[in-house]
Each structure stands twice: as C-alpha cells, then as structure tokens.
Amino acid sequence: MANAMARTAADTTDTTSPQGRIRRENVERILKAAERIFAEAGFAGATMADIAERAGLPKANLHYYFGTKEDLYRAVLDNILRMWLAPIDSFTPDADPSVALTAYVTAKMEASRTRPHASKVFANEILHGGTQVERFLAEDLKSLVDAKAGVIDGWVAAGRMAPVDARQFLFMIWAVTQHYADFDVQIRKVLGRRTLTRQDFAAMTAEVLRLVLRAAGLPELQIAEPQVSELEPPTDSVPSIS
Amino acid sequence: MANAMARTAADTTDTTSPQGRIRRENVERILKAAERIFAEAGFAGATMADIAERAGLPKANLHYYFGTKEDLYRAVLDNILRMWLAPIDSFTPDADPSVALTAYVTAKMEASRTRPHASKVFANEILHGGTQVERFLAEDLKSLVDAKAGVIDGWVAAGRMAPVDARQFLFMIWAVTQHYADFDVQIRKVLGRRTLTRQDFAAMTAEVLRLVLRAAGLPELQIAEPQVSELEPPTDSVPSIS
DNA sequence: GGAAAAGCTGACTGTTCGGTCAAGAACTGA
DNA sequence: TCAGTTCTTGACCGAACAGTCAGCTTTTCC
The missing domain is CATH 1.10.10.60 (Homeodomain-like)
Incomplete structure (x- = not known):
C-alpha cells in the first residue's frame, strides 16, 4: 500500500516538509x-x-x-484552478476602473499566451460538464464573482463607468481572453499565420483592451509599454499542434 | 461490401434521389x-x-x-459547418452596421441556445487541434472572414462605426456568443441557476448586444421584440448535463 | 408473387488501455 | 555499514471498445 x-x-501538493x-x-x-x-x-x-x-x-x-x-x-486541474482566480484582485472599490480593467485583461491575455495548455484543460473540463470542478464553480468562483460584481456595480453607481450587467461583463472578458488560447488553431488559420508570436499577442491585447474599455464606456489608457514580464522562462509562444 | x-x-449527405x-x-x-x-x-x-x-x-x-x-x-462536423457560415450574410457594404451587427449577434446567440451541442462539438474539435476541419478553417472560413473584414473596414472608413481591427472584432463576437453554449455549465453555476431559459437568453442577448455595439461605437437599436423564432421545435432550452 | 436490393443484428475478434505486482535498485539516516 | 524506506520498472491482466460478419428480415420493383 x-x-x-x-x-x-x-x-495535497504539500509544500511543507523537505522529505x-x-x-x-x-x-x-x-x-x-x-x-x-x-x-x-x-x-x-x-x-x-x-x-x-x-x-x-x-x-x-x-x-x-x-x-x-x-x-x-x-x-x-487543482494546479490550474489555484492560479485562475488571482488576477482579478485588481478589482477594488477604490481602484480606477480603467486601470483595473487594463490590468485584468492584460493578465488574462498573458495567461493565454504563456499557459495555453492550462486554459485548454479547463475549457475542456467545462465543455464536458465540469463534474470535476463543480464545487469550485459553485463556491469559490461564484463567491468571487458575486464580490467583484458588487465592485463593478459600485463603479457604475458612482458614474465611473457606463452601465453594464456586471456578471455578463465578466463573462465577456473571460470569453474573449480565453478564446485566444482555446481557439488558437482557428485564429491562426483564419489569419493565415503559422504561430502567434509575442508581438501578435501584444497587438491582440491592445485591440481587446480597446474593445473592452469602449464597451465599458471608458477611455483607453496610454500605456508606456505592455507589461509583458520578461522574467518568465522563454516558453515557445503558442505551440503549433501538429 | x-x-x-x-x-x-x-x-455526401446526398439529398437527391428518393432512394x-x-x-x-x-x-x-x-x-x-x-x-x-x-x-x-x-x-x-x-x-x-x-x-x-x-x-x-x-x-x-x-x-x-x-x-x-x-x-x-x-x-x-460537416452538418455543423454547413450552418456555421450562414448568419454573417447580413454584413454587406450597404447595410446599416447597427442592424447588421444586431442581426448577427442575435442569430449567433440563438444558435447557442437552440443548438448547444453543435457549438460544443465544434469547440471541442478546435480545442484539440482541429485536424478534421483544417481545410474548412484555412479556406472557407478564411475567405469569408477576409471578405467580411473588408466590409467592416469599409464601414469604418466611411465613419459609420468606430475604428476596430475587423478580424479581432469578429473573434470577439464569436468568443462571446459561443461562450454561452460552450461554457454554459460555468455560467449556470456562477449565476446559481439550474437551467438557462429562453428568457435568460433574451436578457443575455440584449446585454451582449449592448456591449458589442458600444465596442463598435454604435447606438443601441430599439428592438420591438427579440426575433426569437417560435417556429422551431420546442427544444428543451439548454439541457443540464447530469 | 418473386427475385433482387436494402436493411438488420447477435455474436464474435483483436487491440488498446488503465491498472497491478513482485522483485530489485537507490536513497536515507544513524 | 546496514536496516528501513522510497523509488523504479518490465511483465502481466482484465475490461472496454471499434469494427466485422454471416445469416436473417423487410422493402422495392417488375
């Protein structure tokens, strides 16, 4: 045994004990x-x-x-879920909506670029019924969405962004950003490109940001440089599936 | 044999010959x-x-x-692809962008509601490399996107809608509308609902339209009634996967 | 009505795959 | 050095599965 x-x-992915x-x-x-x-x-x-x-x-x-x-x-899956929730931390009542949204969308696009496999495993799980993540969805994720929807509602009430259904708005962000990982094959074929480079992702991120911010009735931020972390291991961009 | x-x-799904x-x-x-x-x-x-x-x-x-x-x-898959391309026909140079977009988004959301299985089969295929639809993506779909991107570019050039990257804009519409079929489990769990009804879809469609039109810098259309076809067979809304 | 064509299906087969196990190799710490 | 623990792995097993086939029934068409 x-x-x-x-x-x-x-x-338990026990990180304690050196054994x-x-x-x-x-x-x-x-x-x-x-x-x-x-x-x-x-x-x-x-x-x-x-x-x-x-x-x-x-x-x-x-x-x-x-x-x-x-x-x-x-x-x-556990591994993936653990990092799934983090980036939305930028949504706080006092944050500037434009800044928070920009940070979030950028982080999600970065996740799609650097960890496409994680996104696909999750998408596949949900697509086929999500029986393995039922509790995560109904508890952790739901709580988080409820909380963040409250923040967004606050922004709207204060006139700091255009009126939106907060939950649908979050769904839209998830759908669009994860699409670049999950449907990369379709995107590549339609664009006629063999791979999507870091530059491609920078451009796509900028466009997604423009659309999302417009949908929220917010002005586009002037970003000095897309905060692409250069620290990460040099992953092979989005791998082409043979 | x-x-x-x-x-x-x-x-060949031969429709000829009564045999x-x-x-x-x-x-x-x-x-x-x-x-x-x-x-x-x-x-x-x-x-x-x-x-x-x-x-x-x-x-x-x-x-x-x-x-x-x-x-x-x-x-x-053949069956699915055949109906995949049709609804975008509303994109023509002379069409009113608001009307065309409204019609398209509505049709896509209707597809997600009435044929969620089709959407999921397609999503699954793409997710896992799309080897079975390679030609469709690289030829039929690419041609269509090229053509419709031209139409959108025309609208933008004529100042009839805000500047967008036409292809990214189409990706966004696909991502968001198909999300409601492919990720229905997640949506239901987060919203705390057991099923998504026709009314739910009507509301979600309205919100998606609001966001998409805003992203395109267009005014929202006043629709008399969401053109939900009552002719179709009374399908069981979005089935809950047990 | 009869023959040819089309449709039907229970029983079978070979393969693939998840999982097991027993025997041994490599570590660990005193 | 040595006993205990952890790690390693080739060989094997049973279940599940796609696919076959021979013999049967039903339909079609003259």
Whole structure:
C-alpha cells in the first residue's frame, strides 16, 4: 500500500516538509507533461502511456505517484484552478476602473499566451460538464464573482463607468481572453499565420483592451509599454499542434 | 461490401434521389444522437455503444450506415459547418452596421441556445487541434472572414462605426456568443441557476448586444421584440448535463 | 408473387488501455 | 555499514471498445 501514502502527498501538493526531493521533481515533471497531453487530447483521449513518454518516465511510475488517471487529472486541474482566480484582485472599490480593467485583461491575455495548455484543460473540463470542478464553480468562483460584481456595480453607481450587467461583463472578458488560447488553431488559420508570436499577442491585447474599455464606456489608457514580464522562462509562444 | 456504398451515400449527405426513406430517417437519427454524445464526451470519450443507445439502434447498425466512428464524426462536423457560415450574410457594404451587427449577434446567440451541442462539438474539435476541419478553417472560413473584414473596414472608413481591427472584432463576437453554449455549465453555476431559459437568453442577448455595439461605437437599436423564432421545435432550452 | 436490393443484428475478434505486482535498485539516516 | 524506506520498472491482466460478419428480415420493383 505504498500508493496510499504517495497519493495523499501528491493530492495535497504539500509544500511543507523537505522529505522527498525526488518526489517533488518527478511530481512536477508528470504534472507538466499531463497538463500538455490533457490539453491536446482531453481526459478521455489522453493515455497514461502518452503522458509517461512525454514525462520521460515509465508508465508504472506515474501510477506510483498518482494512483489513477483520474487522480492525476484532478491534480492537474487543482494546479490550474489555484492560479485562475488571482488576477482579478485588481478589482477594488477604490481602484480606477480603467486601470483595473487594463490590468485584468492584460493578465488574462498573458495567461493565454504563456499557459495555453492550462486554459485548454479547463475549457475542456467545462465543455464536458465540469463534474470535476463543480464545487469550485459553485463556491469559490461564484463567491468571487458575486464580490467583484458588487465592485463593478459600485463603479457604475458612482458614474465611473457606463452601465453594464456586471456578471455578463465578466463573462465577456473571460470569453474573449480565453478564446485566444482555446481557439488558437482557428485564429491562426483564419489569419493565415503559422504561430502567434509575442508581438501578435501584444497587438491582440491592445485591440481587446480597446474593445473592452469602449464597451465599458471608458477611455483607453496610454500605456508606456505592455507589461509583458520578461522574467518568465522563454516558453515557445503558442505551440503549433501538429 | 455493402458498406462501401452505404458510406459513400452518407458521406455526401446526398439529398437527391428518393432512394432510401428508411436510410434518410435512420441517418438523421444517428446524426442527432451522435452530435449530442460527441458534445458531451468529445470524440475520444464518446463510444459507438453510447450513440447507438441514444439513437435507439443496435451498434452494428451505425456501422452499416457510417463505416467507422471517424466517418460518423466527420458527418456530424460537416452538418455543423454547413450552418456555421450562414448568419454573417447580413454584413454587406450597404447595410446599416447597427442592424447588421444586431442581426448577427442575435442569430449567433440563438444558435447557442437552440443548438448547444453543435457549438460544443465544434469547440471541442478546435480545442484539440482541429485536424478534421483544417481545410474548412484555412479556406472557407478564411475567405469569408477576409471578405467580411473588408466590409467592416469599409464601414469604418466611411465613419459609420468606430475604428476596430475587423478580424479581432469578429473573434470577439464569436468568443462571446459561443461562450454561452460552450461554457454554459460555468455560467449556470456562477449565476446559481439550474437551467438557462429562453428568457435568460433574451436578457443575455440584449446585454451582449449592448456591449458589442458600444465596442463598435454604435447606438443601441430599439428592438420591438427579440426575433426569437417560435417556429422551431420546442427544444428543451439548454439541457443540464447530469 | 418473386427475385433482387436494402436493411438488420447477435455474436464474435483483436487491440488498446488503465491498472497491478513482485522483485530489485537507490536513497536515507544513524 | 546496514536496516528501513522510497523509488523504479518490465511483465502481466482484465475490461472496454471499434469494427466485422454471416445469416436473417423487410422493402422495392417488375
């Protein structure tokens, strides 16, 4: 029953206790490979063998760290959800709506550029019923949306932006920004481009911002430079799926 | 080799020749069932047995009409793509931008309401690389977008709407309208509703229109009544996935 | 009415895939 | 150094699945 312990430790992504350097490294490798394979093929289409190959480990090893395919999938989703909520923090009653919106849209577009696989895994999960994230949606996300809708309503009431249905407005932002990760194949084909570069994303972000701010009845901010973080690892832009 | 002929006939969805009343009826039943199952489970997750059960036919019968699972999937996609392009016809140089946009957004939202499965099948296909619709994207869709982008550019040049990047603007409309079909689970959970009714969709459509028209710098049209067709079969609004 | 064509389907097959396991290798800490 | 723990992995298994097929029934058309 070594698996029982292994599974628990992996589940909670325990960052405490230095025990298991090997474990942490392997878990991370597997999660990264799994995110990619799940994004490309969906839960049902992904195979443990594919993930194992991508991670450079034998299949039995994945089962050692994560008991089952579903456990692994849940761990991948957990990872994604944890970073899903953060960027909307810029929405506070006292913030300037233009600044807050600009920061949020920029962050979401950055997420679509740098972590397209994460976005796709999430989209795929929702598309197929979201049974694995039901609680997240109905509790964490709903609370957050309720709170942020209140902030937006406050901005509207104060005449600081045009009247909008706050929730629909948030849906619009999510739809548009995530579209650039989830539907990248369609976008590339329609634009006749093989890949979307960092520059492409900068231009698309600027246009999305223009449209969103206009929809909110706000003036466009003059940004010195799109705050594209240069610190991140040099990821291969949006990968072309062969 | 009875299959060889069956497959050909099904592939081309031949509407000519009265041969095969039974065939047409069964093909339609199977396609309808398949669209639903593929939407719920994706290509890999769907099983021929599931589709057969939903269609109320033995599995071997599906293979009689459609040779393989992939053939059936392609037929479902074909069906979807054929209706995907039509509603944008309202974009013509002489049309009033507000009217054209209103008609288009309304049609897209209606599609999301009445045929959510179709939208999901398409989304799933794109999400996973779109290998089955590559030609459609790169040829049919690209041509259409090129043409309609020209129309929008004309409107902008004539000062009839605010300056936009025409292609990004179209992406935004697609993203937002299809979001209501593809991410319905998330929307329902966040709004705390079990289903989205016709009335819900009317309200959401109005809000989407407001945002889109504002983004285009256009005044909102006063619509007598949202042109919800009452002719269609009384579909079960957006089905809740259990 | 009869023959040819079209439609039907239970039973079967080969493959793929998730998951197991036992035996051993590599670490860890005293 | 050595015992205990963690990690590794090839070989295997059973279930699920797409696809086949032979023999049957129903429909069509003369």
